[in-house]
Amino acid sequence: MAGSTSRVRLVDVATAAGTSPSTASRALHGGAGVTDELAARVRQAARELGYSVNRQARSLRRGHDTAIGVVVEDFTIPYFGTIVAQVEQAAHERGFGVVITCAGSGRSEEEAVEPLLSRNVAGLVVATGTAGAPEGFLADLASSMPVVQVDAPLGSPFSDAVGIDNVAAGRRLTEHVLAHGHERVLFVGSGPAASTVELRREGYEQAMRAAGFAPLSTHLGFLPVETADRAVVALQQYLGDGTTPGITAILSGVARVTMGLVSALARLDRRDVAFAAIDDLVGADAFNPPLTVLEQDVETIGARAAQLLFARIEGWDGPPSHEQVPLRMIERGSGELAPAGRTLTAF
């Protein structure tokens, strides 16, 4: 057991083993060039004293830390939680620490990243959903350290990226409800700044136009708390007043928005409106009706991001790779409703 007063240093271990700090360091980490016998003595002393290296000192000396940074837009969103979990796991396996920071709620990217850079992290996973301008702050960063972007709208020429094909996702979701006879379909995004969601909207518009229907979209904004209230107001506007024909299907571009829409539809008691969403939600099979979703494989996205990052950290020097992880449609019912007043026969 380590004494709980003050951490034991390498010199303590060396002294206990009857050698010098230099040799002790080599015995514990350096590997080469130490007698087996002496190395064993050092390792035992380290064990007995409960030694663990002071990483600040090591990092200062080596010029980079065995830690990576993770920049996330919002920790309360399950998507990001899963990314963090995967990255932390990969880091832990390699003996790396993980320092996190939040880029949301009005903080600038510089401000968000400073706590990471000032700790000399060896690389960065950036999952903000909004970043990715090739001329931005991240590009600057990516030229001096490995950066992997997650859920980024565009592949940057300076960094690796892992995500989904957003345009195709929007198209596929749209085609799903079109196939069930819908023509007046509303797409709901979170806001113009969420560029991945905007790409999904683009896919939606492509699919609508290809089918000969007019696209119609709106935004709910970013704050989950307010989302349900806004959704009620927004939906009432589009659902029709009995005289004008309203929309018959709703598509949600992202989980946060789905949460709001699901509550709003429940409050309005409109279970007749078809509804499908990008991103799965916990309990979606218990919704009324059960929610059809186009699911992202978030675990794979997080795991691949970590793999790419550590490959770079370990020196891999290939061209930036932009990976797209396949999506999976989970049909649970809500997206398969036919438009009210119309019976489908062919499907």
Added chain:
Amino acid sequence: MAGSTSRVRLVDVATAAGTSPSTASRALHGGAGVTDELAARVRQAARELGYSVNRQARSLRRGHDTAIGVVVEDFTIPYFGTIVAQVEQAAHERGFGVVITCAGSGRSEEEAVEPLLSRNVAGLVVATGTAGAPEGFLADLASSMPVVQVDAPLGSPFSDAVGIDNVAAGRRLTEHVLAHGHERVLFVGSGPAASTVELRREGYEQAMRAAGFAPLSTHLGFLPVETADRAVVALQQYLGDGTTPGITAILSGVARVTMGLVSALARLDRRDVAFAAIDDLVGADAFNPPLTVLEQDVETIGARAAQLLFARIEGWDGPPSHEQVPLRMIERGSGELAPAGRTLTAF
């Protein structure tokens, strides 16, 4: 703009401002004892060069880092995501970094915490739900640095703690369904190791016994993926086979379990069984029937934990405080169902 090749050091700033590192350091952080004019020159040089302090060096010199550690059981669970978000926010406001680690999935506490200790974090927020043995590893830690426990079963004599009154929560949830005429009520926990959930079960048993009914409880385990399948199996066993009278109400002790139960009840199409849970769930108002919950104010729990931790870090030396944040019952319908075949008049 900072050059992107190599970080600028304090000595660079000092040189640019025509002074020494000592004075530059004092001008930027130390505060006292530098001419206004010189201080201004240093600050401008720092700004122009894009200087930001190397925290590893600072920490090494000062003996402790301006960073805190957060130990979490599982980042994908919204409860912990909210704790992390709150703590990160508080840390950021104080110029502290946040390094995280996961204590779940078979890692020992020592192993989980090592990456934090080896970085000399100034304090720890520990949210593992299972820890809290007064003689454990954490107690050892708490004697050498500030530790705040979140969601801990017992108040440790060595550290602050923030959470809820778990026994009272179990009692209150139980009394809710008892008030609607239920007598055969099943409590579902996650596993014997989750001691906060076990305390909730204790409250449930107290309430059942006080009402003269026999308590009946089971566990679903920890893995969210398997939970729904296990829940189906478990529920079939308790719901009765038509000849024997089954349970008429189910209580869930924690969010992960609720997710499984909600899916299982949907699959079994048993909307007649009353159901109430501790912890709110996203979309709970869209469930069928809408889910009644006893909600934890997780944001307040996280915020208070951070406040306590930083108070300790800044030197506050009061006795360990064990705070319990009030709960809120959200009645949405699922817990208010009367037992099938029995009509209530009095409520």
Added chain:
DNA sequence: CTGAAAGCGCTTACAG
């Protein structure tokens, strides 16, 4: 194979 020495970038008594 081993150890004395230098140095990573910072802060802080200490002397002026």
Added chain:
DNA sequence: CTGAAAGCGCTTACAG
């Protein structure tokens, strides 16, 4: 008010 010097704990050329 200012600066030269020491030292936080480690690693790594360098010399032996």
